[in-house]
Amino acid sequence: MTTFLTFTILGLVLGAVYAIAASGLVLTYNTSGIFNFAHGAQAMLGTFLYWQLTYGWGLPMWLSLIIVVGVVGPAMGAALHALIMKGLRDTADVTKIVVTVAILLGMLFLSQWIWHPEDARIMEMFFGAGAKVEFSGVVIRYHEIICLLAAAAIAVGLRVLFTRSRVGVVMRGAVDDPDLLRRCGHNPDRIAMLSWALGSTLAVLAGVLITPVGGGALEANALTLLVIDAFAAAMFGRLRSIPRTFAGAMVLGLAATYVAAYFPTDWTWAGNLRVSLPMIILFVVLIVLPQDRLRGAAIRTRERYRAPTVRKAVTSGAALVAGVFLLALLMDDTSITTFGLGMTFAIIALSLTVLTGYAGELNLAPLSFGAVATIVAFHFGITGTGLAARLTPWGVLLAVLVTAVVGGLVALPALRLRGLYLALATMAFGVFLSNMVLRDTTEHTLFGVTFSLFPNGTLIVPPLQVGPLDLRDGRTLLMTATVLFALIAIGLVALRNSGYGRRLAAMKDSPAASAMLGQNLVKLKFGVFMLSAAIAGLGGVLMASAGGSVAGDNFHIMASLSLVMLTVVGGIGYVSGALFGGLMSGVGFTIIIGTFNDLAAATPPMETIFKSLGHLAMVATALIGMGVGKNPSGMVHDLFESYRALRNARPVLIGGAAAQAVLYVLALTGVIGNWWFAVLTACLVMMLPVFGRMLAPTAVRETPLELVGVDEPYTPELRDRLDRELGLAPALGGDRHAVA
Structure with a gap:
């Protein structure tokens, strides 16, 4: 007693x-x-x-x-x-x-x-x-x-x-x-x-x-x-009732202590269960409690995304592969490996583009699905031992398929969740996976088979080998990850421009209207969740293989939140936003800290200052995320808009391309270092729109399509533009002027 x-x-x-x-x-x-x-x-x-x-x-x-x-x-x-x-x-x-x-x-x-x-x-x-x-x-x-x-x-x-x-x-x-x-x-x-x-x-x-x-x-x-x-505890009261919130908190506290007191001591997973219990209860509460009705588009949000054509996506993908190949010629082996790791994170970020950017469904734990695929690939996809060990393509395929199934299983109970509730459910899944699975280093026996999900707290994942293609070489890994990113990105753009993609966009904009038009929202959500999980799984396996080994902390919920934040900063509705978010999350922090640490080691009198600048840069990265409210469409959207204005200043574009070519030759020949090449390239990219506005001050800014007839009078020219954007046949002159 x-x-x-x-x-x-x-x-x-x-x-x-x-x-x-x-x-x-x-x-x-x-x-x-x-x-x-x-x-x-x-x-x-x-x-x-x-x-x-x-x-x-x-x-x-x-x-x-x-x-x-x-x-x-x-x-x-x-x-x-x-x-x-x-x-x-x-x-x-x-x-x-x-x-x-x-x-x-x-x-x-x-x-x-x-x-x-x-x-x-x-x-x-x-x-x-x-x-x-x-x-x-x-x-x-x-x-x-x-x-x-x-x-x-x-x-x-x-x-x-x-x-x-x-x-x-x-x-x-x-x-x-x-x-x-x-x-x-x-x-x-x-x-x-x-x-x-x-x-x-x-x-x-x-x-x-x-x-x-x-x-x-x-x-x-x-x-x-x-x-x-x-x-x-807050969800017990559905974020409204204080008494139910306090009752839920008491249930939460008592359940945690009773697990610690009364679960058998020989249950090695009891400690992990106690830590995971709040997230398990959160997930159950989200599923059991009644949800809000489907909402319509009562409030027009400020996010604006332009869906590119497949042709533009193919051109951009080819340019990306060519650009990465040229950049790789400037890098040493360590930098190439780091860059390759960043590209694998970019592949994981693509899962957010299709799920959140296209369909409006939230996932705060993308790396958790990468963890599932990595565990499957480690246990069932490796052949050979020691230095001869290789990751097989069939192992990668199995890992991707299993992760897609897991994504579907997670989505099934969460199919009727939206917005905040869905975000909390995926976060609960991510924390649960970290506490229950990634901490499970003990051996278990099931049907006579002894195994450990995460042996020794670290998984050694060898490189993938497909015939002559061996990803043990860092340059090969980088180019393979880049080509995969480009192919998946082109596929997602094609998906967005298809009928299925338009149904996803309709569900994002107004679930109620989409359902009234006969769309099966359950099938749409289920399918896009599985696709998103499969993409995250592929990126997770490649990420583990690029690093050679992974620990549980590599899939921590904080890492997932960082990836989500940076992808939204780049532009969650664009595949290029995924590229920005993945590179920044995968290698950006490493480069920032490494650069300032190197500077501190090289100049001992300035050590404190350089280390402080490194920490300040990390905090500043988060500050960028805080500013998303002022620019909800992302940095990529602003960059595209600024360069779209250069269509009336082609000499600026030609001059910028020539200047970039000169910088590359100077870096390739060793006249300037890679650091100066990166800094000068960034300055050039940012200054070109400024030069364009200076040389073409009369360029007229196009009215966004959703504001046609609102911000300015509805003219025949605006009608022609709408027809072009919608792919409609041009109207006859008489009819056009009659409408105008």
């Missing part, structure tokens, strides 16, 4: 902290319509600051708590809303999610910059671990009592706020109908800022309270994910 009471109290304490964190999520979502994926990162950053004030600088515990919870927490939430969140109106779900993911990554990079990850930091309970009371043989510490009382007070306070106060009613109206609220004399942005300040305060409080309960040293990733476990 004592054991039961002990673990029950511990579960209630853990549930209380989850409830505090989850209530902050509910608060911000109800007033801004944005689900804050950075909630855990805010808790982590506030907890690290609390440690610094209390243990690093020796301030009294109560004073540090006032500063962190009473000042820094509200200021952080208010600043996030004022600078970023209020600019996310009229953006798609993926944009809102990616912006908060970028904030999460930026806070992680910032914490690792300020507090070195290898330094151990321990936090004690309030009043110390010795401050406790005993009841019926059960020890309860003062810190745990504070957690329970704080959760109860917050539950009552929020309930009163939302149901008994005018402020609570105004908060709900801030997201339901901000225009009506404004007409009633209230400022929706100010109300939303207040809710973000309160939500951030609750996140920081949860982080400070839960860290001593969990024990162990402070670690940025672990603490962020620990508070993310509260997502399951």
Whole structure:
């Protein structure tokens, strides 16, 4: 009985902290319509600051708590809303999610910059671990009592706020109908800022309270994910009900402690199950709870993507292969291998293009599907041993097929989910896979066969060999990955221009209208999920093969979130956005850190400055993601638009091509280094549109098709343009002028 009471109290304490964190999520979502994926990162950053004030600088515990919870927490939430969140109106779900993911990554990079990850930091309970009371043989510490009382007070306070106060009613109206609220004399942005300040305060409080309960040293990733476990509690109340949210948090906390207490000790996977339990519960809750009805296109979002023709895709693919071949001539073997690794990430990013860019379905764990394919290829697709080991093409094919099936199995229960709910479901799958599968290093016996899913925590994946094609050579790997990327990209563009692609676009734009027109949304979702998973699986196997070995951390959910963020920054609706996101995620961070570390090693007096610049560059990458709200169509879209204006300034294009050719020859002959070649090329690419506008100031900017007849009068010329874009026969002159 004592054991039961002990673990029950511990579960209630853990549930209380989850409830505090989850209530902050509910608060911000109800007033801004944005689900804050950075909630855990805010808790982590506030907890690290609390440690610094209390243990690093020796301030009294109560004073540090006032500063962190009473000042820094509200200021952080208010600043996030004022600078970023209020600019996310009229953006798609993926944009809102990616912006908060970028904030999460930026806070992680910032914490690792300020507090070195290898330094151990321990936090004690309030009043110390010795401050406790005993009841019926059960020890309860003062810190745990504070957690329970704080959760109860917050539950009552929020309930009163939302149901008994005018402020609570105004908060709900801030997201339901901000225009009506404004007409009633209230400022929706100010109300939303207040809710973000309160939500951030609750996140920081949860982080400070839960860290001593969990024990162990402070670690940025672990603490962020620990508070993310509260997502399951928030979904119990469907992001609306505070009482149901608190009830769900208690169920979550009790389930975790009972698993630790009562599961047999010889079940080697019990520990992994306990860690994965919140994500399992989150997935189940998302499936079981009633979902919102299919939505129509009631709000026109600001994302704009131009679907290229297949001919343009073929031309661009050939140019990409040729460009990579020429660039490879400038690189050493190490750089070529690194570049090849980046191209495999770009293939994985293509899975996001077809799933999210074309179909509007969200997947926050693309690398998890790559992990599934890698495990299958490791166990069933390798022939030979030692240096003679090779990955077989049949093994790769089997891995891709199995991953497609897994994608379908994940999609089946999630077929009726959309938007935020689907994003949370895929994230739950990714965290579950990391905790349950990628940590499974023990041996199991099934039907007389002994195996281990992830032996020794590392999988050795040899290069692929198909006849004379041996990917052990880095240059061959790079060109093979590039050709595969180009072929898949061309195939996806052809798919987008087909009838199936148009059905996917219709489902993305308005599921309700698509269903009313007779489209089978279940089949569409199921098919596109399987296709996306297969592409991610192929990229995952090639990525593992390019590196030679992979560990569980290579498929961590944070890596997946980074890939998703950078692909959206590039342009989720373009295959070139996948190229940008994959290269930046796969090799961009490595190059940034490696370059500044090399500079620091070469110039010891400047070591601190160069290392700081490296960390600053990482944080700046996340800042780019935060700016997606101002440019939801991505960087590639802006680049295409700027170069489209150069059609009236062909001498600029010709001159730019000639200048690029000269730079390449100079780099090939060793006159300038590769670093200067890259810098000058980037400057040339950015400056060409500027020169074009200077030399062709009279060029007229074309009106976007969706604004024809809205931003300017409807003219015969505009009608002819619409006919050309839609592939319709030109109208007769008389009819045209009659319509005009």
